[in-house]
Amino acid sequence: MSERKGSGHIHSAGNFLFCLIISLALNLQGLIPAAIALILYLWLGFPPLWIVLTLAGIWFFIILIQLLVIRWAASRPSKPLGSNKNPYSSNGYVPGGNKNPYSSAGNQADDN
Numbered sequence: 001m002s003e004r005k006g007s008g009h010i011h012s013a014g015n016f017l018f019c020l021i022i023s024l025a026l027n028l029q030g031l032i033p034a035a036i037a038l039i040l041y042l043w044l045g046f047p048p049l050w051i052v053l054t055l056a057g058i059w060f061f062i063i064l065i066q067l068l069v070i071r072w073a074a075s076r077p078s079k080p081l082g083s084n085k086n087p088y089s090s091n092g093y094v095p096g097g098n099k100n101p102y103s104s105a106g107n108q109a110d111d112n
Contacts, residue, residue: 016071023063030059 034055041052 016067020064020067023067024060027059027063030062031056034059 034052037047037052037055041047041049
């Protein structure tokens with residue numbers, strides 16, 4: 001198993017294969033076209049068997065690509081957020097104590 005130091009993430013082929021098997025099991029409805037084509041092949045001899053295998057392969061590669069994209073996105077470092085520009089969610093905001101810097105009506109009402 002390969003382990004990435006410092007980030008707390010463990011990447012290994014075993015985890016990827018496990019996730020792939022789970023993803024395939026959760027997306028079995030994608031095999032419906034291949035199953036219909038297989039039934040038609042066994043019952044009528046049409047369509048050719050390579051079409052059945054192609055449909056199953058397309059389903060498999062769609063799931064594989066989705067899983068690889070998710071794995072790639074999870075491995076990207078997150079960008080730090082910019083500074084907070086909202087004066088009401090800043091650390092210095094005290095409810096009722098700070099006046100609204102954008103409203104003159106709010107400042108007049110608090111002065112009375």
